[in-house]
Structure formats: structure tokens, C-alpha cells
Amino acid sequence: MADGVVLLAGYRRAPTALALLWALKRRVAEAPPVKAVLCVNEFSPRRWRQWRRRLGPEAVGRVASALGFRTATVHDAEYATYRERLDDWNVPHRSLRRLCRELDVPLHVVPSLDSLTALRLLDQYGPRHALFTGGGILRASFLERVPGGILNVHSAWLPHVRGMNAAEWSLYYGMQPAATVHLIDRGIDTGPILARRVVDVAQGEQLGHIRARVVLAGLDLLLEVLPAFLRGEAAITANPKEQGRQYYAMAPVLRGLVQHWIDTGITPVCSPEEVAPDDPRPAPMRFVT
């Protein structure tokens, strides 16, 4: 516990990183010391390529929205939800640079988490644990430098739905979305599970809002289990690699269909625990109006 943690962020205005850092410093009694924040430079060409690859043509709108610009994308709902949480917690700044300065935590902007710069910083700080809020897929060289493990919040019930747009894919399957706190290993969302929590969905709710609520529920869950995990007292559940599937960014047409189901009152009531992770056809049958 005395070793402290390093916080990993995907970009300098990442709301989850802001909320987590603030909570660790001001809201959680048993929180470990934060040794540093490593943040990926969102303006590097490599980063832009990643955004473009991940988000496709929506990249510009989403990134602009995340950086605080008002856009007409559906993702405004997602970022508005994060901003609400930051307001509720009285987080004084919306940029990691300013918040780190206020909290006296070193912030390092790195080209990527796999870069030599990032690895050297890890060697320098020697954290036992790290908390991941974004920044891309971590390679073995990074994982090896954090012996106690790197905690991540995944926005679906593991092992059922791995990968991207996990909350949306859960809804596609008619499952309640959920947040899972797990350790990162070399696979995609295949590390051991620490805790899971289901999130309710209301009729007409925006997908972006649902996704943000899932992430924030995961953040709360992470803060709850963190002290016990650092003491070595947390229960760890297996996350069998062979179960579940890895999903990719959901196409706009399918996302629209899922939103349409929620708008018309077809909301999921099926708990993920009731679904076999490999069930190939659980889809809309499980929706109930």
C-alpha cells in the first residue's frame, strides 16, 4: 500500500481520470498515494490515428466533445454526464494539468503508454499498482513494470462482453449493462475480476448517457474495492479467456437500432448472470416491453 499507484489517462481532459484523481486525493479515506499521472498526448499523430481507427468518421466530433467543445453528436450526452459528476464532487478543474498542479501530483504527458518515455517513468516511480482510465492497449513491457497489477473499469459484465462499445453490445443482447473492475493482463479484458455491478436502464435514455453512467458506476466500484485489493483481501473471480467474445466499435446503424429499442420502451431486464457467456443467439428475444 505504501508503494502508491500511478494513474493512467488517455487525454488531458479525461473526465474519469479527473474524477478518480480527485477521489483518491480528497474523497477516499484509505486511498493509496498517487505517485504520478501518465497521460497520453492526444495531439500526437499516433494518437489521432488511434482515434480515427476506433471511432471512424465520428472521431473529430467525439474528440472535440471530449476536449470540451460543444458538438452536435450524440456523445454530448456522455460527456455531459461526466461533467455532472465532476460538478457534484466539486472537482475544481477540468484539465489534468491544473488539477495535478493543485493536488501536487506530477503529471507526465507521454506519446503513448508503450513509449520508452512512459517505461522510463515507470522505472523511476516504481509503482506497485496502476489505475487505468484510458490510453490504449498495454504491452507486456508495461505490464511487467507494475508487479501488483493494473486495475481497469470495463463497461460490461465480464466475461460476457469484451472489447469496445461494451455497454451498447450488452444492450443489443438484451442484457442489463454492467461495470466490471478487473486486472489488466495481456489479453483484451481477460484479466481476473474484482467486482461487477449491474446498471439499470430507463426508457428513452440516451446511449451516451447510459455508457457514462456505467463507467461512473465502475469508478465508484473501483474506489470501493481498491482498499481491500491493496490490502490483499479482495475476492478475485476467474475471467476465463475462452468464454465471451471480443466486440468492436458498433456501427452507427446498429447503435441507432439499439437506441430505437430503448426509445420505444424495449428495455433490458435480463441480468447478465442469467445469460451463458457463449450463447450465440441471446439477442432481442430477451427484451421485454
Place this chain on the structure above:
Amino acid sequence: MKRPLPDEPVAARAAMSERIRAALDWLCASQDAVAGGGSSAYYVPIVGWFPPYPETTGYIIPTLLRAAAVYDYPEYAVRALRMADWLLALQLPEGAFPGGLYRPRRPGRASVFNTAQILLGLCVMHVYSRESRFHEAAERAATWLVREQDPDGRWRKHAYEPEFSPSYYAHVCWPLAVYGKQFGDPEVLRCVERGLEAVLSDRLANGAFVNWGFRPGAPAFTHTIGYILQGLLECAVALEAWDRYGAPAADSCARLLRRCETQGRIAGSYDADWRGDLSFVCLTGHCQLASAWLRVYERGGDPRYLNVAAKALDEVCRRQRLRPGRRLHGAIAGSHPLYGCYLTMRYPNWAAKFFVDAMLDFQRRLDALDAGGATHG
């Protein structure tokens, strides 16, 4: 007008229909542009329409007949009938059809691949019209194809490249399988099985195929990859032999899906190590791959295939020319950008054909999914 499909379902459906109808209108224009009833092979800006292409005219027939049924618009069927009539006049005495573009003063030589694609059109036209002349023409074509097959299942004669039997001849097997099933011809079905075994023997451990391009050892445009995958999948369905022919193709589809999703886009061509040329996209191949993925989705219900097909089609929609009243309204280029490696600076009729096929498939699956969600509520 380079806009993606809207994400709101009602608007998305309307936009899809608008785009499909535009592509169909463009196919009709390609028929009107040339005499006889065939469909012009491609439109080249400044140069204009090219002569008709028997091969693609053949496989446009099923597309038009399907569209006529979906949209309850008989004109498409009338046009398909004109195409079939035109093709009958081109059939060579031995039963084959000529390769290449149709030029009256320079008749083409018999071609295995082209004959098979026309065979598909004749089979579907026979189902529609019940006219025996289409059956007879199809029979002659199928008999010729069986006769020209080597004992190891390959067709080495009458190919684009002499002595080169590419893997995309899976798309020769599919029309033969349709014919064999439709008319109950066991000899043709045995020929199909030999052909498919030859294609599967070209399959590498990584899911790619030896000689899957137009030339030996060359990288394959997604167009020919689509031919292979669709050929195998459709044969698997027609012959009810999914494990033998469908499963290997589905595995290749899965590998391609993973590659496309992790790279964020579909390359224009791939070599045998799946190294893609990302400098262009082959829009025809996008549509064919979408159809193959949709077939795998239909089989197993894995929505990742539906998802990647949606993305592929979304990209093609963004590239479709939509300018009502203009000559290129509804057209789809061979490549994006237009100067890309596949059919540089050309708008082929088969790009529109595969687009219509894939979009109709996609629309059907989406409707079923939405209806499933609603009716089970």
C-alpha cells in the same frame, strides 16, 4: 453528397432504399446506353459508356429480378429479360459464352468464368420465366463447363491467364451448384465438388488462399477475395454442406473481420500474409465481403459480422455518387479514390450490382432483427 447512413432506424431505412434505387437506376442507364439489351461494362468520365459486358450482364439478372420483387417494380424484371435474351444470342456453338467486352467485329473467345456467371443469370431467369430456352442455354453452358474441367477439379483452359486456375473459381462452382440443384443434375454436382475441393486445397493455414488474385502470386483485390468467400459460402448453402465448404470460408471471414476491425478499415487488396494495401479501397470488394459476412451472420447469429458488414456498406454509401438527374447518379466507382488500383477512373456496372445485392441482404437482416426485438417484447 458524401454522407453516411443515418443512425436513426427509420431514416436509415429510407436512406438505404434511396441508395439502392439510385444504383438500380444507374444499372438501367447502363443498359440503355448500349444497343442490344446488355449492360455497359463501365462508365468512364469524359470518355463515356463502354460496350456491354456479357459476364456481368449475366449476374446482374438475379439482382434485377430480386429488386423487382422487393420493390414490386416489374420494369426491372422486363430489363432482366432483355438482358437474358441478349445473352442467348451470344452463346457459342459449344455452349460457352465469350469473355471480355462485347465487340461485334471482334467476338470474344470462350471463357470459363464468364460462362459460369451467365449461367447463374440463366438459371434465375428460368425460375422467373419458366421458358425452356433459358433451361436449354443453361444446360449447354453447364455441360461445357463440366467438359472443360480437369480431373483434379481445376479449369486451366479458357482462363484469363493461360493455364492459371485461380482460387476465385469458387465463383464458377456456385452457378454450377445452383444449376445442379435446380435441375437435379448429379454430374454437375460432382463437378462442383471437385471444383470446391481444388479451391480448398489452395487454402493456407492463415485463412488466405494461394493464387487468389488475377495473376499467379499477385495480391488479391477484395473483389476476388469476395468471389472466393461468396462462392464457397453459397455452395455450402446450396449443397447443404456447411462443415465442408462453409466453415473454412467462415473462418477466413472471421480472420478478415478481425483484421479489418483492428486496422479500422478494409484494405483494397491483400497478399497471402494478409498484408493489406491501404492506399485505396476496392468498393466492389467491400460489397462482396459485406454479403459474405452477412451470410456468416445469418448462419451463426454472431452480430460482429452484421456490424462489420454495416461498416463496409456505410463506407460504400459514402462513396456512391448521388446527384439526381446527372449521369453518374447512383454509380459506384471501382476504387476509392477514383485513381485507386482497381478499375482506375471507372464506374463498373458490377460495383452497383454487388452494392444492391449487399444492401438488400443487409436491409433484410436489419428488418428481421428489429421485428424480432419488437415481436418478442
